[in-house]
Amino acid sequence: MEKTSRIFVAGHRGLVGSALVRRLASEGYTNVRSAARADLDLADPRAVRLFFERERPEFVFLAAARAGGILANRTYPAEFISSNLMIETAVLHAAHLSGVRRLLFFGCACAYPKEAPQPMKEEFLLSGSLEPTSEPYAVAKLAGMKMCEAYNRQYRTAFVSVIPASVYGPHDHFDLESSHVLSALLGKFHRARGGSAPVVVWGTGAPRREFLYVDDLADACLFLMSLDDSTFASVVGFPGSVVNAGTGDDITIKELALLVKDVAGFTGGVEFDTSKPDGAPRKLLDSGRLRALGWTPKTSLDEGVRRTYKWYRGAA
Numbered sequence: 001m002e003k004t005s006r007i008f009v010a011g012h013r014g015l016v017g018s019a020l021v022r023r024l025a026s027e028g029y030t031n032v033r034s035a036a037r038a039d040l041d042l043a044d045p046r047a048v049r050l051f052f053e054r055e056r057p058e059f060v061f062l063a064a065a066r067a068g069g070i071l072a073n074r075t076y077p078a079e080f081i082s083s084n085l086m087i088e089t090a091v092l093h094a095a096h097l098s099g100v101r102r103l104l105f106f107g108c109a110c111a112y113p114k115e116a117p118q119p120m121k122e123e124f125l126l127s128g129s130l131e132p133t134s135e136p137y138a139v140a141k142l143a144g145m146k147m148c149e150a151y152n153r154q155y156r157t158a159f160v161s162v163i164p165a166s167v168y169g170p171h172d173h174f175d176l177e178s179s180h181v182l183s184a185l186l187g188k189f190h191r192a193r194g195g196s197a198p199v200v201v202w203g204t205g206a207p208r209r210e211f212l213y214v215d216d217l218a219d220a221c222l223f224l225m226s227l228d229d230s231t232f233a234s235v236v237g238f239p240g241s242v243v244n245a246g247t248g249d250d251i252t253i254k255e256l257a258l259l260v261k262d263v264a265g266f267t268g269g270v271e272f273d274t275s276k277p278d279g280a281p282r283k284l285l286d287s288g289r290l291r292a293l294g295w296t297p298k299t300s301l302d303e304g305v306r307r308t309y310k311w312y313r314g315a316a
Helices: 017-026 045-055 072-075 075-097 133-155 179-190 213-226 229-236 251-262 288-293 301-316
Strands: 006-008 059-062 104-106 160-166 166-170 199-202 211-213 242-244 270-273
Touching: 006 017, 006 288, 017 166, 017 213, 045 075, 059 213, 072 075, 072 133, 075 104, 075 133, 104 133, 104 199, 104 251, 133 160, 160 213, 160 229, 166 301, 179 251, 179 301, 199 251, 211 213, 211 242, 211 301, 213 242, 213 288, 229 251, 242 288, 242 301, 251 270, 251 301
Parallel strands: 006 059, 059 104, 104 160, 160 242, 166 211, 199 270
Antiparallel strands: none
């Protein structure tokens, strides 16, 4: 990407999209486009096509999605499938029709089979059954990744899918219903400060998860989109045009809860509600392909949680 390239960030107000906008600005990119939901319905194919015809973006980051944790997936399964499928279909097809040079789509680690070998390699996708608690979202994301691969094969587009570890950071949601586990825990422990009641955490605390600070994900995405043509073509040529982006380290939910408790300054107890689902037993990505290209994450989990909590306290 050149500093004056026309760049469209779809979902610029979300966790990942806002980090991309910040990073692009800090790197001196001067032609970054975005559109508020009131001005552009990304699920409307005609509106999206007209937007692409008018703006003619050269590079697209498709960060818009309906996302959430176990509770949100259980509560809104139809919306998790339908909303994401409509957005993916509208944006990817418009990008093809308007001749976008490169597009980056975000997959998800829950798209890997529940019992996938660890760490999970890109070629393990579709090799087994999904974790039921996140299946609606995972199915939609799998469709988007396969759509990128299909467009590349049929139309010679340059669409790449990045599967990040569980992402967290500023501009996330921190309520129990719509947030992922780390942000939900930050919200819980913060609200419980000064009280005597223990904080209740869903599940046994035994599952292991890998977490990626959102600014590191933004860095990985700019790294990929700025590769020279031949190297980027080799990335698109990976199995399924998919690349993992993670830290290579994971932690149990119990260990995470104790870390968040310390960061939030909560002095009470922690209890685990074993009647609630755990989700997949482990999610650890094999990010060897991305690292071999020269990218590494920079933010430790402890530092990232502290930065996120500082932002949350200022925004709450």
